[in-house]
Amino acid sequence: MKPIVFISYAGESLEEAKWIHWYLHDILHWNVHNYTVSSSRYPGSAPDALESELHTSDLFIQILKTKLGASAAWTSDVPILRWEFENFQNNHPNETSRYLLLNFQNGDDATKKYISDVSSFVNPKTPACLQEMLADVMNFSTQQQSRYGELVGGFLDFKSEMELLDIRKALAKNRLAKSDVIMDQKHLYASPYAAQLWIDLTTSNKMSPLKIVYDRYPFDNDIGRMPKVALEAKKSIDKWINEFKSGVAPLELNVIVLGGGDGIRKLKTCKWLHKECDVASINALLVDISPDLLAVAAERFKNSQVTGTNTSFAIIDIEQRPKAIREVRQRMMPPGPGLFMFLGPTLCNVTGASFLEDLQKHSMESGDLMFCEVLLCDTPTVQQGKNAGDDSRFDFITNPLLTLSIVPERKCFFEEMTVDSSGNLQSHVWYYKTGADRYNLATVMAAHRTHWQEAFKDAGFDVLDIQEHEYKVQNKKIKFGYVIAKKP
Numbered sequence: 448m449k450p451i452v453f454i455s456y457a458g459e460s461l462e463e464a465k466w467i468h469w470y471l472h473d474i475l476h477w478n479v480h481n482y483t484v485s486s487s488r489y490p491g492s493a494p495d496a497l498e499s500e501l502h503t504s505d506l507f508i509q510i511l512k513t514k515l516g517a518s519a520a521w522t523s524d525v526p527i528l529r530w531e532f533e534n535f536q537n538n539h540p541n542e543t544s545r546y547l548l549l550n551f552q553n554g555d556d557a558t559k560k561y562i563s564d565v566s567s568f569v570n571p572k573t574p575a576c577l578q579e580m581l582a583d584v585m586n587f588s589t590q591q592q593s594r595y596g597e598l599v600g601g602f603l604d605f606k607s608e609m610e611l612l613d614i615r616k617a618l619a620k621n622r623l624a625k626s627d628v629i630m631d632q633k634h635l636y637a638s639p640y641a642a643q644l645w646i647d648l649t650t651s652n653k654m655s656p657l658k659i660v661y662d663r664y665p666f667d668n669d670i671g672r673m674p675k676v677a678l679e680a681k682k683s684i685d686k687w688i689n690e691f692k693s694g695v696a697p698l699e700l701n702v703i704v705l706g707g708g709d710g711i712r713k714l715k716t717c718k719w720l721h722k723e724c725d726v727a728s729i730n731a732l733l734v735d736i737s738p739d740l741l742a743v744a745a746e747r748f749k750n751s752q753v754t755g756t757n758t759s760f761a762i763i764d765i766e767q768r769p770k771a772i773r774e775v776r777q778r779m780m781p782p783g784p785g786l787f788m789f790l791g792p793t794l795c796n797v798t799g800a801s802f803l804e805d806l807q808k809h810s811m812e813s814g815d816l817m818f819c820e821v822l823l824c825d826t827p828t829v830q831q832g833k834n835a836g837d838d839s840r841f842d843f844i845t846n847p848l849l850t851l852s853i854v855p856e857r858k859c860f861f862e863e864m865t866v867d868s869s870g871n872l873q874s875h876v877w878y879y880k881t882g883a884d885r886y887n888l889a890t891v892m893a894a895h896r897t898h899w900q901e902a903f904k905d906a907g908f909d910v911l912d913i914q915e916h917e918y919k920v921q922n923k924k925i926k927f928g929y930v931i932a933k934k935p
C-alpha cells in the first residue's frame with residue numbers, strides 16, 4: 448500500500464512543492480494530491496475540495512518559507528497553512544508520525560510562532576525511507592541559496608514505513624532466497640535509535656573496545672608528541688599537498704568525509720591537517736546515510752574553528768549512489784584538491800565487490816586523495832560459532848531486528864571467525880532465530896597489508912602509503928592500517 452500524501456504550501460513555495468511532488472510521485476510512486484496553486488486547483492468549492500483531500504491523505508508534508516498563506520472567511524480567518532495543519536490533525540489526533548515539516552527559511556513572526564506551536568506535535572525523528580529525499584531537499588535549499596534548510600519531523604512510526612524501509616525489504620528478499628540472511632552494514636544505522644547506539648558504543652560505553660580505540664586516535668593535535676603513524680602519514684600528505692601549491696600561496700583544502708558518523712575523529716583529523724600539513728583553510732563536506740549522525744557531525748563541524756561555516760552536508764547512500772558525492776561536491780565546494788576521509792573502518796564492513804572502484808571512478812576527481820582506515824591482521828585463527836553473550840556491541844548490532852518485530856536475546860547471538868585462503872580474517876556476528884533462520888548482522892574483515900594494497904590498486908588508485916598503528920585494548924592488540932591513495 449502506497450501512502451497518499453498532502454503537500455501543504457503557500458504560493459511562494461510552489462517550486463519546492465513541485466520538486467517534492469516530483470520526487471514522491473515520479474520516483475517513489477506515491478500518490479500525491481494535486482499540488483498546483485489554489486485558484487486553478489479548486490475551481491469549485493475550495494474548502495470542500497481541500498477538506499476532502501485532507502481527509503483522504505495518510506501523510507502531511509508542509510513547506511514553510513516566510514508566510515503562512517492568506518486567510519479566508521471559510522478558514523475562520525486562520526492562515527491557510529495553519530488551517531490545513533489543524534484540519535489534518537483533527538483526522539489523526541495522536542499520530543505524530545504522519546507529519547513532515549520542511550522549513551526552508553526563517554519566517555516572519557507568525558511563522559516562527561506557528562513552528563513552535565506545532566513542533567511538539569511533529570515527530571522529531573527522521574525515517575530511513577526518506578533519506579534520499581531529504582538529501583535532495585537539502586541540496587535544493589542550498590541551490591536556492593537558502594542558508595537555512597531545516598527538517599522537522601518524519602513519518603517514523605507510520606505503518607507503511609515498515610514496507611518502505613529498505614532493511615525490511617532487503618531482509619525479506621534475501622530470506623526467500625536462502626536461509627542465511629546477510630544484512631548490508633548500512634542498515635545498522637537506519638534509525639535515530641541506531642545512531643544513538645553507535646554514539647554510545649564509540650564515546651560513552653566504557654566496556655566497548657571501540658571507545659578505547661577511538662579515544663586513542665593518533666591524528667589528534669591534543670595527544671602530545673605526534674605518534675609515528677601520524678609523522679609518516681604527514682610526509683605522504685605533505686608531498687601530495689605540494690603538488691597543488693603554486694608558489695607560497697596557502698592551500699585551500701576540500702575535505703570530503705564519507706560515512707563520518709558523529710564526526711568526532713573527522714574533526715580531529717581536520718584540525719590535525721590544518722595545523723600539521725600547511726593547509727590554510729578547510730572546506731568540509733560531510734556525507735552519511737544516517738541523518739541523525741550527520742546532524743551531530745554537522746553541528747560539531749559548524750561550531751569548530753577549522754571549518755566553521757565552510758561546512759556542508761548531504762545524506763547520500765555512498766554504496767548506491769557514488770556519483771551523487773561528486774555532484775554534491777561540485778555544487779557545494781569550490782574547485783580544488785579534495786581529500787576523502789573514510790574511517791571507521793567502514794571499508795571493512797562493506798561487502799559490495801566494486802565499492803572502491805565505484806568511489807574512485809564516480810565520486811572522486813583526478814588528483815584527489817583517499818585517507819582510509821582499515822583493519823589489519825597478522826595470524827588470524829578460525830573460531831566457529833562462539834556465543835557472544837556479554838558483547839558490548841549487542842544492542843547496536845541487533846537493533847535492525849526490531850524492524851522485523853524480533854526482540855533480540857543474548858543467547859541467540861553468536862560470533863564466528865573465518866579465514867579465507869589468503870589468510871584474511873572475517874568476523875561474522877550471527878543472530879539465530881528459529882531452526883535454520885539466521886541473520887548475519889555484521890561482517891568485519893581484517894586483512895593483510897598486501898590485500899589492502901591490491902584492493903586499492905585494483906580499484907585504480909595509486910597507493911602512496913599504508914601506515915600501521917597498533918592499539919592495546921584489554922590485553923589484546925588491534926592493528927589498524929591508514930591507507931593513503933591517490934586517484935591518478
Ligand SMILES: C[S@@+](CC[C@H](N)C(=O)[O-])C[C@H]1O[C@@H](n2cnc3c(N)ncnc32)[C@H](O)[C@@H]1O
Nearest residue numbers: 633636706707708735736737764765766790791
Ligand atoms: C563504522 S561507522 C564509522 C563512523 C565514523 N567514520 C567513525 O570513524 O567513527 C559507519 C558510518 O558510515 C555510515 N554509512 C554506512 N553505510 C553507508 C552508506 N551506504 N552510505 C553512506 N553512509 C554510510 C554510517 O551511518 C556510519 O556513520
